[in-house]
Amino acid sequence: xxxxxxxxxxxxxxxxxxxxxxxxxxxxxxxxxxxxxxxxxxxxxxxxxxxxxxxxxxxxxxxxxxxxxxxxxxxxxxxxxxxxxxxxxxxxxxxxxxxxxxxxxxxxxxxxxxxxxxxxxxxxxxxxxxxxxxxxxxxxxxxxxxxxxxxxxxxxxxxxxxxxxxxxxxxxxxxxxxxxxxxxxxxxxxxxxxxxxxxxxxxxxxxxxxxxxxxxxxxxxxxxxxxxxxxxxxxxxxxxxxxxxxxxxxxxxxxxxxxxxxxxxxxxxxx
Amino acid sequence: xxxxxxxxxxxxxxxxxxxxxxxxxxxxxxxxxxxxxxxxxxxxxxxxxxxxxxxxxxxxxxxxxxxxxxxxxxxxxxxxxxxxxxxxxxxxxxxxxxxxxxxxxxxxxxxxxxxxxxxxxxxxxxxxxxxxxxxxxxxxxxxxxxxxxxxxxxxxxxxxxxxxxxxxxxxxxxxxxxxxxxxxxxxxxxxxxxxxxxxxxxxxxxxxxxxxxxxxxxxxxxxxxx
Numbered sequence: 001x002x003x004x005x006x007x008x009x010x011x012x013x014x015x016x017x018x019x020x021x022x023x024x025x026x027x028x029x030x031x032x033x034x035x036x037x038x039x040x041x042x043x044x045x046x047x048x049x050x051x052x053x054x055x056x057x058x059x060x061x062x063x064x065x066x067x068x069x070x071x072x073x074x075x076x077x078x079x080x081x082x083x084x085x086x087x088x089x090x091x092x093x094x095x096x097x098x099x100x101x102x103x104x105x106x107x108x109x110x111x112x113x114x115x116x117x118x119x120x121x122x123x124x125x126x127x128x129x130x131x132x133x134x135x136x137x138x139x140x141x142x143x144x145x146x147x148x149x150x151x152x153x154x155x156x157x158x159x160x161x162x163x164x165x166x167x168x169x170x171x172x173x174x175x176x177x178x179x180x181x182x183x184x185x186x187x188x189x190x191x192x193x194x195x196x197x198x199x200x201x202x203x204x205x206x207x208x209x210x211x212x213x214x215x216x217x218x219x220x221x222x223x224x225x226x227x228x229x230x231x232x233x234x235x236x237x238x239x240x241x242x243x244x245x246x247x248x249x250x251x252x253x254x255x256x257x258x259x260x261x262x263x264x265x266x267x268x269x270x271x
Numbered sequence: 272x273x274x275x276x277x278x279x280x281x282x283x284x285x286x287x288x289x290x291x292x293x294x295x296x297x298x299x300x301x302x303x304x305x306x307x308x309x310x311x312x313x314x315x316x317x318x319x320x321x322x323x324x325x326x327x328x329x330x331x332x333x334x335x336x337x338x339x340x341x342x343x344x345x346x347x348x349x350x351x352x353x354x355x356x357x358x359x360x361x362x363x364x365x366x367x368x369x370x371x372x373x374x375x376x377x378x379x380x381x382x383x384x385x386x387x388x389x390x391x392x393x394x395x396x397x398x399x400x401x402x403x404x405x406x407x408x409x410x411x412x413x414x415x416x417x418x419x420x421x422x423x424x425x426x427x428x429x430x431x432x433x434x435x436x437x438x439x440x441x442x443x444x445x446x447x448x449x450x451x452x453x454x455x456x457x458x459x460x461x462x463x464x465x466x467x468x469x470x471x472x473x474x475x476x477x478x479x480x481x482x483x484x485x486x487x488x489x490x491x492x493x494x495x496x497x
Contacts, residue, residue, distance in 0.1 A: 154397050154399075201417075201434075
């Protein structure tokens with residue numbers, strides 16, 4: 001039985017797609033057969049972050065509408081043999097997603113032997129987002145340390161626990177909190193919410209804090225999930241987060257300001 | 272569905288005006304009170320309780336004085352010889368042992384319905400979620416997030432941090448109260464009287480707080496618990 005992990009946030013631009021790509025790649029690296037699906041129909045991004053944009057022929061919607069088979073639409077990652085990608089359609093809109101259609105695809109993916117199905121949810125609380133949430137077993141809530149993002153995350157958690165399939169059947173979706181774009185220096189100066197503040201407001205178990213990092217933009221532009229960049233702080237933080245998601249206990253890194261040496265202060269900060 | 276009238280036992284709080292025999296003239300005293308607190312006597316319902324020694328004529332002129340001052344007199348209470356006076360003046364007679372009758376009535380009411388216990392919800396109650404406990408109390412175990420709305424016709428208890436909007440006595444039950452372990456609400460409302468977080472006394476923020484309604488002033492009262 002495959003486990004459905006939905007990466008969601010409510011607010012846009014907080015790092016859902018980057019996190020989806022990193023989590024999916026991390027799960028695949030850990031030896032689990034994983035597929036990542038872009039639910040942002042009409043505004044596809046995941047294929048760019050994964051570096052497969054030139055290989056998209058069929059997509060999620062063409063499988064739902066029966067124009068293509070699932071095997072035709074699945075794109076095998078060239079770096080990780082356990083990882084596949086199902087891109088979103090650029091030409092259709094989110095109404096193309098039906099509950100029955102999405103449910104059938106998830107069942108077929110499970111039959112194909114995938115252990116984890118990572119759903120990259122679009123922003124907002126409309127159809128695409130609720131579809132991505134509907135079948136979730138686990139939800140990774142991506143939040144920036146900033147009040148409006150935290151409030152939207154709270155809202156999406158409410159929807160998750162009332163409208164998801166599990167909630168309707170009387171169960172509960174497992175919740176995990178991932179804080180992205182964290183800047184410990186700005187937290188110390190009181191310009192940003194601390195991770196404790198965010199956890200206090202949302203009351204969800206924290207699985208990781210991803211520091212604000214140049215490596216993230218670099219990874220997006222080159223189409224390599226940032227988790228594969230083992231020299232970057234963000235990549236290491238994502239690795240830790242995936243390990244915690246899988247039940248490992250690791251200390252938080254990059255959450256206290258780094259002591260800057262004289263040289264780096266003169267030359268300007270590193271990564 | 273056919274709707275039928277029905278009689279229900281209800282409790283109302285009425286102000287009782289106690290009028291001792293040797294006091295200054297009632298009209299005079301009331302005028303002075305109204306000047307001190309102009310809003311106090313507006314639209315309040317009063318029951319007059321004369322002393323046993325008061326003569327029917329004195330009561331009659333007091334009632335007229337209240338009428339001239341536009342004070343809504345509901346009826347008379349006190350010693351039973353004044354019952355006839357109330358009848359003559361067309362006023363209701365509120366028997367002084369009405370408490371006993373009322374409790375008899377309410378026992379019957381309780382017995383005839385099945386008892387509805389409080390609605391218990393496990394938190395966190397998230398932003399955008401609305402909970403309404405109709406005709407009963409609401410208990411929330413855990414936190415209530417900012418942007419969530421919890422409401423009950425009865426009392427509301429929050430065993431956790433409350434940052435959302437809380438309303439008790441939604442159906443107009445003025446005796447409903449709010450109890451909260453960590454009080455940081457956006458808005459509190461009791462029987463339609465509400466106040467925003469900026470009007471909550473600062474020293475009560477994040478404290479264990481009980482909110483009630485003072486019916487006379489129609490203002491919310493905040494107090495610390497325990």
